[in-house]
Amino acid sequence: MAVGAEQTRRTWWLLSPALLTVGFFMVLPMVILLVFSFMEADPYGGVDPGFTVEAYVQLLFERDFDDTLAYTGIYLGIIWRSIALALVATVGSLILGFPVAYYIARQNTRTQNLLLFLVTLPFWTNLLIRTYAWILILSTDGVIEQPLKAIGFLDGTLDMMYSNGAIAIGLIYTYLPLMVLPIYASMEKLDFRLIEAASDLYAGRYRVFREVIVPLSTPGIVAGCILVFVPSLGAFVAPDLLGGGRKLMLGSLIHLQFASSRNWPFGAAIAMCLLAIVMIALMLQARSSARRRAMEVA
């Protein structure tokens, strides 16, 4: 018994650095946000003591001057747009990133390292500056429009800026490397002789892709999709700059609440909402992959 207790103490002692790190950097901020979301807003920023669910009520209802609640779809609309844009960004970077990862995985080691370096290169520059560059590209009379006008292909403007499309482009651009890297990692382990074996067994190019390459890189695809979807959902740089604040996303909305609106509890409540969406998405993913595994066994 004594040995058991000693053992337990030892285990906790050895675990403590990890527990402290997770607790301090991950659990504590979350708990603070959760607590804030149930407190009263201080008009000058920060929170005032007292328990209230006002912040969550605000998500769905507007309080009139006479204190009656009226349903409002503004925030649900923002949540919906955020999910939709994050999905578009995920699918878009999957379509763009998959062939890139495949191409890199088929090169020799030296070229692979060079190409991987190039993929991560944008990370070395500030995100804000890179997003400003996209404004130059997409704006009226910008890098895209001017040449088109010069050759007489375009009359007027494409009006690309400050749209959902511009935000999606910004998100795809920002998070594409997070799609390429995990897919590359699982493809790098792929035995390319299997492709030969499949084509020997009457599989054409598409069937080889569908039956061999995609199933064997599924772990990377799933990881890449999560890594793109989750931050896209909470992104605020691309929506702010390319959406011009006209097309709010969850990230920008939260940012707004903590900065200019000075409604910290509401910001915290939206953040909790975002967290819930992400958790649900991950749970759905886990369940579908579990079902797939169960089907394979059967």
Place this chain on the structure above:
Amino acid sequence: MVEDGRTAIDIRNVRKVYGSGGGAVTAIERASLDIADNEFFTLLGPSGCGKTTLLRLIAGFEATTEGEIFLYGDEIEDLPPFKRPVNTVFQHYSLFPHMTVAENVGFGLKMLGRPKAEIGEAVERSLSLVKMSDFARRKPSQMSGGQQQRVALARALAPNPKVLLLDEPLSALDLKLRQAMRNELKTLQRETGITFVFVTHDQEEALTMSDRIAVMSNGLIQQIGSPLDIYERPLNRFVADFIGDTNFVEADIASVEGGVATCQSAGGLEMRAAVVDGHGVGDRVTLALRPEKMSLAASANGGAATPGRIESADYLGTSTSYKVMLDGGVTLAVREQNPVDASTVLAAGDAVHVSIPVGTARMLVD
């Protein structure tokens, strides 16, 4: 067998060069051969001789630089691998790790769009052919190398290809398993009636299984023939050297009579061998003598034996390998079956007489 007449694969003047310009590597210099329907044909040679390249050209994984390949009379040059009615058993099996054994075996037929019932039947038939029926639900990672090898075989057989290509399929197995698989492959080929093209660097494998063998080296086919032909009547030095052990003796043709040349070696050793086209009296030729065709005796016994002395004797269990220095200065390797009483085996330093039966010496082209 060859006599059936129908040609399964006709390779005409095929040449394969990888790369271009200064960095070009010639894998196949020039190759022409016919493989008959229902034949067990082996491409034999050391690594880098071009045998695997030739197999890959038939499968369609590589394109020929020059020449044509016909499959049952049809030119297949323009067909991608997935349109050629040939299947391959790969050296490293290359089973799909995310599929069960049954799915692996059924893959080819599924790609051909066959109905499910037919696929199920074919999978069962193929698996029972290789005695792997109990493993249908396993994943490749849950099986040993030998089992994976059988599944790979079943997978290639399931679509019932006209030709089965086997790329050193036994090289990754241990010795006992390899020997057992040899017999099974041979039986399988006879039962299915499928033409087998087998690539190996193992001469024993080639000799035991094949109807015919093509010996390759440096991108050239050195000789095509039955195992007996290849071993007993090697055409050139490479074939004689690569298959089995051989003594090479340089000799001059002293006289030719009725197609048989009497040759004189440096040490005064006289041997008779069938003359090869292009050689005549006075030419210096190479003669090949298999060690096991000659015999040793302690005394001359009145026969036409050549005296000499044993330089070394290596006991090999079933036989003993001797190095004998003949009195004339020629050294010969001779292999003798070990007698019932193994203590009577000759030893180094013993004086012996070597008898070389007529027909032992083979004159080589080069």
